[in-house]
Amino acid sequence: MSAPDKIAIIGTGLVGGGWAIVFARGGCSVSLWDADPDAAPRALAVIRDRVADLRDAGLVDDPEAILSRIGLAGSLAEALDDALYVQESVLERVDIKAALMTRIDAAIGPGTWVGSSSSGLAASLYTGHVGCRARCLVAHPVNPPYLAPIVELVPAPWTAPETVEGVRALMRRVGQSPVEMTREAEGFILNRLQGVLLMEAWRLVEDGLASVADIDLTVSQGLGLRWAFMGPFETIDLNAPGGIADYAARLGELYRRIAASTTEQRPWSAALIDRVEAERRTVLPADQLADRSAWRDRRMMALVRHKRDRDAAERETR
Amino acid sequence: MSAPDKIAIIGTGLVGGGWAIVFARGGCSVSLWDADPDAAPRALAVIRDRVADLRDAGLVDDPEAILSRIGLAGSLAEALDDALYVQESVLERVDIKAALMTRIDAAIGPGTWVGSSSSGLAASLYTGHVGCRARCLVAHPVNPPYLAPIVELVPAPWTAPETVEGVRALMRRVGQSPVEMTREAEGFILNRLQGVLLMEAWRLVEDGLASVADIDLTVSQGLGLRWAFMGPFETIDLNAPGGIADYAARLGELYRRIAASTTEQRPWSAALIDRVEAERRTVLPADQLADRSAWRDRRMMALVRHKRDRDAAERETR
Numbered sequence A, B: 001m002s003a004p005d006k007i008a009i010i011g012t013g014l015v016g017g018g019w020a021i022v023f024a025r026g027g028c029s030v031s032l033w034d035a036d037p038d039a040a041p042r043a044l045a046v047i048r049d050r051v052a053d054l055r056d057a058g059l060v061d062d063p064e065a066i067l068s069r070i071g072l073a074g075s076l077a078e079a080l081d082d083a084l085y086v087q088e089s090v091l092e093r094v095d096i097k098a099a100l101m102t103r104i105d106a107a108i109g110p111g112t113w114v115g116s117s118s119s120g121l122a123a124s125l126y127t128g129h130v131g132c133r134a135r136c137l138v139a140h141p142v143n144p145p146y147l148a149p150i151v152e153l154v155p156a157p158w159t160a161p162e163t164v165e166g167v168r169a170l171m172r173r174v175g176q177s178p179v180e181m182t183r184e185a186e187g188f189i190l191n192r193l194q195g196v197l198l199m200e201a202w203r204l205v206e207d208g209l210a211s212v213a214d215i216d217l218t219v220s221q222g223l224g225l226r227w228a229f230m231g232p233f234e235t236i237d238l239n240a241p242g243g244i245a246d247y248a249a250r251l252g253e254l255y256r257r258i259a260a261s262t263t264e265q266r267p268w269s270a271a272l273i274d275r276v277e278a279e280r281r282t283v284l285p286a287d288q289l290a291d292r293s294a295w296r297d298r299r300m301m302a303l304v305r306h307k308r309d310r311d312a313a314e315r316e317t318r
Helices: A014-025 A039-056 A063-068 A076-080 A094-107 A161-173 A188-206 A212-227 A232-237 A244-260 A270-283 A286-317 B014-025 B039-056 B063-068 B076-080 B094-107 B161-173 B188-206 B212-227 B232-237 B244-260 B270-283 B286-317
Strands: A006-010 A029-033 A070-072 A085-088 A113-116 A136-141 A150-155 A177-180 B006-010 B029-033 B070-072 B085-088 B113-116 B136-141 B150-155 B177-180
Touching: A006 A014, A006 A076, A014 A029, A014 A039, A014 A063, A014 A085, A014 A136, A029 A039, A029 A076, A039 A063, A039 A070, A039 A286, A063 A070, A076 A094, A085 A094, A094 A113, A113 A161, A136 A161, A136 A188, A150 A161, A150 A188, A150 B212, A161 A177, A177 B212, A188 A212, A188 A270, A188 B188, A188 B212, A188 B232, A188 B244, A212 A232, A212 A270, A212 B150, A212 B177, A212 B188, A212 B212, A212 B232, A212 B286, A232 A244, A232 B188, A232 B212, A232 B270, A244 B188, A244 B270, A270 B232, A270 B244, A286 B212, A286 B286, B006 B014, B006 B076, B014 B029, B014 B039, B014 B063, B014 B085, B014 B136, B029 B039, B029 B076, B039 B063, B039 B070, B039 B286, B063 B070, B076 B094, B085 B094, B094 B113, B113 B161, B136 B161, B136 B188, B150 B161, B150 B188, B161 B177, B188 B212, B188 B270, B212 B232, B212 B270, B232 B244
Parallel strands: A006 A029, A006 A085, A029 A070, A085 A113, A113 A136, A150 A177, B006 B029, B006 B085, B029 B070, B085 B113, B113 B136, B150 B177
Antiparallel strands: A136 A150, B136 B150
16 A cells, blocks of 8 residues: 655634545545644644544544544644645635745755645735746635535636646545646636626615615525525526526527526625615524524534435436 | 315316326315316326426325315316316416406306416516406416426506405415516516526537536536525525625625626527537437436436425424
8 A cells, every 4th residue: 555645734823724625535644834833732622523523523534534634734734745735724815825926936856736725815816926837726625625525626818727637636645536727817707607697696685676685585595595406507507408408498488588587786785785684683683693603514414414414315326 | 164165277288287186285176177178188197207206206195185186177167167276387478378367257256266377478577458367477387387486476557556465375285386576577587597597508508618418517516505495695695604794795706707707698599599509419329318207207306205204304404
């Protein structure tokens, strides 16, 4: 048996800690480093709690084995030494990421790939100046990555195709579901899709057409019941007897009319934000946000477990 | 014990048949009528199969009791006689719906409400000419309504507030989750939200930014994992430590940039539809569409069962 792949996690906040679980669960050896010397030990304690939650939900069998593969690096150089892959999850600021890339570039070997967890900053903004830039890309997770398997791989103009291939294969190996953009675009795939839906949701509230609670129900008791296991294209492909072209023929005109009524640009105004915040706080007081987030995580674990069990049952009866 | 509420189902295709299950499951007495004399008996056979599926999925206990509450009317007048509520699910054409409304208006009592299942036609287009128009509205379900509880209630300008209140209470009584628009808008809530997301999905494909399969994965393995049990507002409310206003402060600028890049109107072109259809047919040949739709229904039943079990477990530990 060969030695496990080594992964360096640079920046150990919520996102970096989540990545550590993904890679250690996938059998890799994980080395944590953060510019704040207190951050990585703190992350390790959080990781321990999350892995225990995953065991309680029936999603991992051997918590200790996972934890045994995660270690603290004494320095950035030690974390990067001999790493196959670096997952960078530092603060979402171009200057900070660019400075970190300079340091990473000076320390990594010639075969190491570097992925950034950035949700809003394309890799071209902070990797153009480094020698390893062909081996850099964005690898954007959904939080928490150990529950939501999607990873968006977004190359900069100078990212080598082999880098995308290598990181894609690594992500699959550790159980994630990588998706790819062919080039950079604001918000990548996930936040573009979420963004247009949110934009319309805010508009419906601003225009007094529906309440925040009713818009949420329309998704959680309607659209989301299909989108939890099929994407939007498969959904409409199955919503007309003849498939997606048939659907477009039947409903394209309705969607054209909807689109025509959603062209106006609307920034989320301060007054509108206040209004939605106020409606949310009547159903969920601010001091219950943390409890409700913990509930969200438990429900997500149960849903992931449910989907996994169904997939397994279907494979058996095939 | 008083007599059960009588519901008239007019138009017994897929949608009308689904409604029959909802109301009969909810304890109402259901009378089916369709202009095509063969349609209602055919619907009854489909209803029998669907109720058996629901029993197999553990979602109904007593299929025979449900079926015993559904009957065929010999005429439109017989179906409407003494009905508390009429659910109209005929073909999506203004002239057909308007002509039917004239006939319904002539036959119903003074307290009967009339809901239309229309997904694209507002009630103001075909109810303005009838005496009962204050008791008419759109009650738009998601297919199939016995699995997706959302019903969109959309009043015409002349719909009485008491009508909305009465139909909302009835829908809740039979286990649905009614949501309300304050006035008519193209596509109502659900299809507006789905429409803007689809519009962006088609755009990503047309611009060569991502594949149909990867866009579907981004939803089914990412966004949809939360939207299956929380709406978009609750999702972002829990995605920043300080709630939704905090989220808007952190990410509003990213979403503003995304919005700025999605303003251009793009009808779904024939070439684009061909391309997406072709990509879908490589993963799902046309002759497997029906099988996959049956799979979708089984997965949805399992998901609904999963959500119900989790809700019950949470109530117990509270």
